[in-house]
Amino acid sequence: MAENKQVDGEKRQTRLNLRLTDAEHAMLKSRAEGFGLPMAEFVRVFLLELPKPAKRVHDLPMVDPKLLRQLVSIGNNVNQLTRYAHTVSNDPKQTLDVLSLSFALQKLGDELAQLREQYSLKSVKEVDTCVSDAPVLDTAIDTADVINRDERC
Secondary structure: OOOOOEEOOEEOOOOOOOOOOHHHHHHHHHHHHHOOOOHHHHHHHHHHOOOOOOOOOOOOOOOOHHHHHHHHHHHHHHHHHHHHHHHHHHOOOOOOOHHHHHHHHHHHHHHHHHHHHHHHHOOHHHOOHHHHOOOOOOOOOOHHHHHHHHHHO
16 A cells, blocks of 8 residues: 655645445546556545636626515515405305405506516616605505506506
């Protein structure tokens, strides 16, 4: 067995145990012999010369806080509507007001469409006043507001 050689005045004392299949061992041995190196030296050189992994660059765009609040509010409203629909559908004594639910979902769809248009066609600095001045949806949806929405914008 080869003796522990010193590298830069330091003796190699730490061992690394590695389990391989017979096929992997034969392949590694063949490659080491192809370079004229003992297998341990071949593996050491190969591992130590690997390039450092590239740093991940998180190139995510900044999200406008107003947009984020509006999206969170819309998501909360969808959850409330879903919860209401499940509660009413499981209770035979209550009837689901499909028209109100439809208006509420239409309002949420309109809000999402306006947000999509606003943030895909314009920069954050060129925000349409109708959408940015709209109140954040954090309460129950008023169906009358759906009817009057077109008049405001």
